[in-house]
Amino acid sequence: MICLKDKLEHIYSLYNKREYVDPDPLLFLYNYSEKKDREIAGFIAACLAYGRVELIMETVGHILGKLEPTPFGYLMSRTKKDMANDFKGFRYRFASDDHLISFLWGIRGVLKRFSSLENCFYAGWASEDETILPGLVFLFNQVNANKKIGHLLADPQKKSACKRSLLFLRWMVRQDQVDPGGWEKIRPSQLIVPLDTHMHKTGLMLSFTKRKNSDMKTALEITKGFKKILREDPVKYDFCLTRFGIKRDLNMDDLQKFIYT
Structure with a gap:
């Protein structure tokens, strides 16, 4: 048997296999060879991954299009006012332009303090942790420092399954034909x-x-x-x-x- x-x-x-990825917001990660850009694109794509997949793909594509040529370069060079102008009138399901701008500004704050989302995660995580939850709690608190990102990022300290955050971590930790990887310190067994x-x-x-x-x-x-x-x-x-x-x-x-x- x-x-x-x-x-x-x-x-x-x-x-x-890659041929089965479309339609999936994971597709957007394949556009970025640099880990510092891929993790930002992945974080944004995962946090918008709710609702009809066609609208998810359209919305994520719109946001990342505004962040060209690189998400890291955009976040490190734009002011909050610039972002407000770029995303004025944005709305997706429960997320308004204010939520999105606060979210992007929160990521920028993390990049300023830790240089990457990965380093921020490691600041709250230890290799002996049974799961990735301690690092995820720390990352959430840093990105949501202004408490204004709405439902774009679930709080792992509550009962939520945090599906979108865990999806992001799968993309960044695992590496095979589908998951591009990049975060090498975390063991897949902790996912x-x-x-x-x-x-x-x-x-x-x-x-x-x-x-x-x-x-x-x-x-x-x-x-x-x-x-x-x-x-x-x-x-x-x-x-x-x-x-x-x-x-x-x-x-x-x-x-x-x-x-x-």
């Missing part, structure tokens, strides 16, 4: 699955959790389930498994057939 790990590895071999609707359904299907709430406790339970299969990289299968439900030609019934037949 084929074990679950073998089945997951088979799904990974089929769908963890937590970015819990969206598709991963929650998968966690229930695999009996990794019985919880109905999509919160951090559920994300940790599902991560623990994957750790029993692949302790050193529990988030490895996140991308390929969530294609079922995101891609129009793949659905949860197809995934169930892969797992149980």
Whole structure:
């Protein structure tokens, strides 16, 4: 009988490929060869990754287009007034232009103090930490120093699953055909699955959790389930498994057939 790990590895071999990324805000990260630009683009793309994917892609593309030629150069050279002019009238779902400008200004403050988002994260994280949560709490508090970024960044000190922040960390820590990586000090074993609707359904299907709430406790339970299969990289299968439900030609019934037949 084929074990679950073998089945997951088979799904990974089929769908963890660049050709399956579109449409996904991860696409934008491939445009930046410099880590200092890629982490900023990734952070912005992840924090806007809610709602209809077509609108996500349009909105992230609009924002990053304003930050040309490089996100790092833009943030380090513009004043808050410049940003207000560049993004006047911006609105996406719950986010207004004031929220976005406060968010970008918060990132700029981090760059001024720590030189990169990565260094800021490390300032609140230790290699012996079980998960990335301590570093994520520190990064959140630094970016949200002015308390005006609204819902663009979830507070990891609350019950939220912090899906968008955990998605960003997957992109920056893991490195394979899909995830570009760049942050080399964090071990993939410290990552937590970015819990969206598709991963929650998968966690229930695999009996990794019985919880109905999509919160951090559920994300940790599902991560623990994957750790029993692949302790050193529990988030490895996140991308390929969530294609079922995101891609129009793949659905949860197809995934169930892969797992149980």
